[in-house]
Amino acid sequence: MNAQQTTIAQTCLDGAYDGTMSFPEIVGTLIGSGFEGYTVDYRLNTTTYFLPDGDSVVLDNRPVEDMVALAFDAEGVGAQVRWAQANPPDYSYGAFCKNVKAMGCAGYMVSFPGRRVLYFGRTAETHVEHFPS
Template sequence: MDADRITIATTCLTAAHDGSLGFPEIVGKLIGAGFEGYAVDYRRNSQTFYLPDGDSLALDMPASEGGIAAAFDADAVQTLIRWAQANPPDYSYAGFSTRVKAAGCAGYLVSFSGRRVVYFGRTAETHVEVFPG
């Protein structure tokens, strides 16, 4: 992977965690750099960015508090997504990560071309969230 894309992916990962960019801005930067999506793995505390040609870049994420609950609560995950989308003053990605893990989310896959995010639990239960219009 070229240095410019590595820099963009690293910048977007950092921006998600420090709150300097929101999800729409991060998606725009990643699409502009040619990425087709990314995956967040809370079990490994890593985020992998994917290019259409099969190339990928895995980066370590800052660990969030708490563990991943055994049971996947799709309703709680959806509520947390709505909280993130509303972006109220008390929102942070670290807080989202802690709470979504407590709702049993082990990770999620973002598809730019599919315009959706698939959240999954330890038992492969899922919640699919389509990008807002």
């Protein structure tokens, strides 16, 4: 991974938290920079960005106090995704993260080639969201 790609990944992560980049903008930027996807791990408080050749960079998420709940609420996670997609004035990525963790989401994997996001719980339960058309 070159320094420019690492900077782009950090810019996208910061843009999510700061509200300066939408999910579609982040996806477009990362794809345009050669990334294949990324994984958010709420238990380690990291986001890992992957290139197709297997290279990766791990970045720290913003510090949070909230723990991941044991029970996974797939419907609740889906509702949070719809809230994020609607991007209303009260939306923030930080609030999204806090809310899905309270619903037992331990993290999620974004696949650009698969055009989907797989949310997973501590018990390995999953919820899949396909990218909007």
